[in-house]
Amino acid sequence: MVTEEAESGQQNIKEKKENEGESEKSLVREVVETIIHALILAFALRTFVIQAFYIPSGSMENTLLPGDMxxxxxxxxxxxxxxxxxxxxxxxxxxxxKDYIKRVVGLPGDSLEIKNGDVYVNDKLYEEKYTKEKAADDMIMHAHIEKDPAGAVTSVAAQGKIKVPAGKLFVMGDNRNNSQDSRFWGFLSQSSLKGKALVIYWPLSRIGFIR
Structure with missing residues (x-):
């Protein structure tokens, strides 16, 4: 014969198990939602705000070294x-x-010139403490092919002054004698920018802001 107390005890055990089951389901649901939100945030950050890059070459030495992240x-x-x-x-x-990384040397409207390996911007010596060494020659723009907005093809080479067009940049690697940059392929359209380098985060021995 089952007493009322026994029935009550069985009911409490059943309710406890049901509550525990609901708690487990709720916990799993919260974990899944947290992971999904974290993935969405990571995707948004990578797409719109922050992205990691690996440095494969020495064109930016000594500011950035091969293997830096x-x-x-x-x-x-x-x-x-x-x-x-x-x-x-x-x-x-x-x-x-392909993604490249270089330093901005000339802005729209700037006149640029290389003399004795030094860069001059708007007729003034541009102080550059970060370069590995001076440029080996004074060719500000080596022979290369460019297309104008109408599609016309021209060959460009310049030793002396050049002027940076509107909407363009002139970029160079800090390792001046080991860098494929604007001297070889011309002005960079600002629409091609992906972002500004901020920090080195790997290797640990090189963690720091990029300047």
Missing amino acids: ILVNKFIYYFTDIKRGDIIVFKYPNDPS
């Missing part, structure tokens, strides 16, 4: 202007599937 701010130029000295990541003009 850096974070790039992809949002910053929506709020601030590009400045001379900024280190930027951009789509390589001759192959947009």
